[in-house]
Amino acid sequence: MTQAALAPGGFDEFEMHQVLKRGCAAVGLDSSEARLLRGHTNAVIHLVKEHVVVKIARKGSRIDDVARTVRFVRWLMDAGFPTVSLHPVDQPVGVGQHALTFWEYLPQPSDPVPAAQLAKPLYSLHTLPASPEALPAHDNLAAIRRSLKSITCLSDEALAFLNGSTEQLESALHVVQFELPEGVIQGDPQHRNALHTASGGAVLCDWDTVAIGQPEWDLVTVEVHCRRFGHGSQHYEAFANTYGWDVTRWSGYQTLAAIRELRMITTNARKVSDAPTSLQEVERRVEGLRCHDRALRWNIL
Incomplete structure (x- = not known):
């Protein structure tokens, strides 16, 4: 796994890689080329081959809370609200003490979205x-x-x-x-x-x-x-x-x-x-x- 920059967040790199591999396998996604985008709170990882972003919640995050967020975003999507879209797989996926969600990858320029x-x-x-x-x-x-x-x-x-x-x-x-x-x-x-x-x-x-x-x-x-x-x-x-x-x-x-x-x-x-x-x-x-x-x-x- 390549890393954009040092991104501490309580994640052990080896464990994170194993969680990512198992979670992606559960929904049929290829994690062989993965790039860490952010890791301060959750690990946010780009699956380069799939054009998908995986978000791994920190240990201790309740899967019920993550599932509620997924249902809420699906409601936003159905309403045509301007949100990043969920990738169309059954989610969240639980791996050990982590919950994984899968999102559409949107290539970003260097400048952040203006206020x-x-x-x-x-x-x-x-x-x-x-x-x-x-x-x-x-x-x-x-x-x-x-x-x-x-x-x-x-x-x-x-x-x-x-x-x-x-x-x-x-x-x-x-x-x-x-x-x-x-x-x-x-x-x-x-x-x-x-x-x-x-x-x-x-x-x-x-x-x-x-x-x-x-x-x-x-x-x-x-x-x-x-x-x-x-x-x-x-x-x-x-x-x-x-x-x-x-x-x-x-x-x-x-x-x-x-x-x-x-x-x-x-x-x-x-x-x-x-x-x-x-x-x-x-x-x-x-x-x-x-x-x-x-x-x-x-x-x-």
Whole structure:
């Protein structure tokens, strides 16, 4: 298996290869030429001979949750929604403690999908009728607390700061008044969770975090990614203009943006044991929060 770059994520390369081989054999796909595209959370692998992408969920991912995601995406496909398509095989496939899913491969240029092209798919998602799947409720604070309990790489002082910030933000969230109707949200919309299409458009991908929640969470996530990862204010402004609603002009923006950033930091801190080289960046982000530096540019992990 060739590897695009070092992509830590808790996967042992030999085990990953064996899981891939067994999973592909179960659905009649050739895994002899495979290329690792991403491996930070799930292993995302391109089967070069098949023009298929295989996604191997981390150990501990519930196959029932993965199956729910597959059913949800099939519903999106039937509705003509702009999503990356599932490969037409019976899935997910369970191999040991891993669940595998199979997707259409879309060749990608070097540049990620611009924020403006996320706007129409997200608006369509937020205004969909009720999903036939019983989706989980979106809860950033619960995810932050789960991560905080697992973090071993940070000092006691840093952990106390992060825990204190979580408590303060929970109190602030209680008084936030949402403006948009609750509905289906993607949960982590960003430039790398969308794909270019051959026609020049874009489709959403990576549905692991799909949930029922407030669209404001999706919109603030796009803004945070534009601001923190160097895409620039013009990218976000183009997104907001296309979507038709600017989350930064809403009274709850500061609270949601702070919660979203805290979740991103604590998630990466929890994964440092699998990616030791990320520790310096995690510590730099924590220090940026302590200094209230909202303009600090983050490096992608």
